[in-house]
Amino acid sequence: MEGEVFSLIGPKRFDVPWKEIEAQGYIAPADCVEVRVTLTDHERLAYATAEREDMYRTCATTMTKKSVIVALAKHHENDQVLIIGQYIDQIDDVAATLGVPVIKGETPVKERERLFQLFRTGEVKCLVVSKVANFSIDLPEASIAIQISGTFGSRQEEAQRLGRVLRPKADGRGARFYSLVARDTVDQDFAQNRQRFLAEQGYAYRIIDADDVLSGKI
DSSP states (O other): OHHHHHHHHOSOOOOOOHHHHHHTTSSOOEEEEEEEEOOOHHHHHHHHTSOGGGHHHHHHTOTHHHHHHHHHHHHTTTSOEEEEOSOHHHHHHHHHHHTOOEEOTTSOHHHHHHHHHHHHHTSOOEEEEOGGGGSSOOOTTOOEEEEOOOSTTOHHHHHHHHHTTOSOOTTOOOEEEEEEEETTSHHHHHHHHHHHHHHHTTOOEEEEEHHHHHTTOO
């Protein structure tokens, strides 16, 4: 498939690091933050005994992330916030906890557009979205993205999700991209691979502990 694409459109002719585009004012400046959470003893046991194919889901959907998500949403209550996840039960739970709308694959197109429009106008300040938000969504005022789980080690998805908040803002403010990661698990391993593309584009992730978020040190 890749060979066919290049035979049709030819090789890439020009590439500019995102940071250069940012410096020229075409995209908003972004601060990338990895928030590391620690599994509880019970969760660590569940992770250690999980089947190999279930290990990522087990640690990526840890309930220890929920308190961090709530704290981040409260801290950014005056911003336009997207909370993005891979697993439907996880995003449903987060949306219910925060009392905000959720958009996922089964959400009818008209309802999606209604919610996106409310978000664009600021009537809805926070949306929880599944990976349907990875593509073809224009939300220019979104300034905060909180990634709670993803498609394993997909660097493309990491770039797409950061891209959701990179539109230049009317007031000139920057964007922030949080990625919640369970330490000492495959979640952390996948996160490092996911971040590699953005590192190549000139972005650096600063790493903070969940306790920093919960104590307001962000």
